[in-house]
Amino acid sequence: MLVQFDCYKCVFNQVVEMAKQSSTDDRERRQMLKLFIEDIIEHADNSTPPEMAAMFYTRFCEKTGIDDPFAEVKHRSTMLAKELFPELQEMVRNSSDPFETALRTAIGGNVIDFGANPDFKLADAAEKIRETANLPLDENMLALLREKCKEAKDILYILDNCGEAVIDRLLIDQIGAEKITLGVRGKPILNDVTRAELSDSGLSGLPVIDTGDRAPGVSLKNSSPEFLEKLASADLVITKGQGNFESLADRTGKKVFFLFRVKCPVIRMQTGALPGSLQIRQGII
DSSP: OOOOOHHHHHHHHHHHHHHHHSSHHHHHHHHHHHHHHHHHHHGGGOOOOOHHHHHHHHHHHHHOOHHHHHHHHHHHHHHHHHHHHHHHHHHHHSSHHHHHHHHHHHHGGGGGOOOTTTOGGGGGGGHHGGGGGSOOOOHHHHHHHHHHHHHHHEEEEEBBBBBHHHHHHHHHHHHGGEEEEEEEEEEEEETOOOOOTTTTTTTTTTOOOEESSOOOSTTTTTHHHHHHHHHOSSSSEEESSHHHHHHHHTOOOOEEEEEEESSSSHHHHOOOTTTTTTEEEEEEO
């Protein structure tokens, strides 16, 4: 999905906040904002929202020398999810359908997102994850994904955010960890998972490949050849979060499944889904 007209409100809000964080001097902030706006004018027509975010973030890092400004947020998100994990694990264990319950909680973990919602509060996360037990879910898509997971021998599971990744372990174990290669971001951006956060997330020991890129999604233009080869060769691809959906939904085939919660007006319009709803979607090409 390329940047839509209604994306610009969110884009401009993000660049203003990044400009404010880049300096305390108003002149320098305005100069930073000018660079961001030049990027928008030059690249928006041919970029996905995650690709635009990578451009802005790279500018920010070059200006400030800070490579991972969300490091503390990522750590706190992971610790929160680890505290909640035993409760969710027990829910899955006692469920009449452990696969569905693990899937619901994994999608529920997608609320831990400081990109789509800069005002997100970690204190709200636990209840929003628990509520997924009672939210509607497309039963036909659930059945289809369940069957595809059984059939596949080589699954690429593309992670999204820290904290959320801890909870993904529940679904990974239901699918079969021996089938899975984890996909992560190649460089820090927002609170997205990179290789550095896998151990604390309880996901060390699984094969992993990173995009080689900073986008909070998968850029088909900028990801490494190795990552794109894995994307093409895997029997099944499961991706978490809106950034992966924005990047790949209209550019990949039906072997790609997207698990996310709806968090922005553009995605609501694209999917026709309610805010906060649980989504299982397939690539459309």
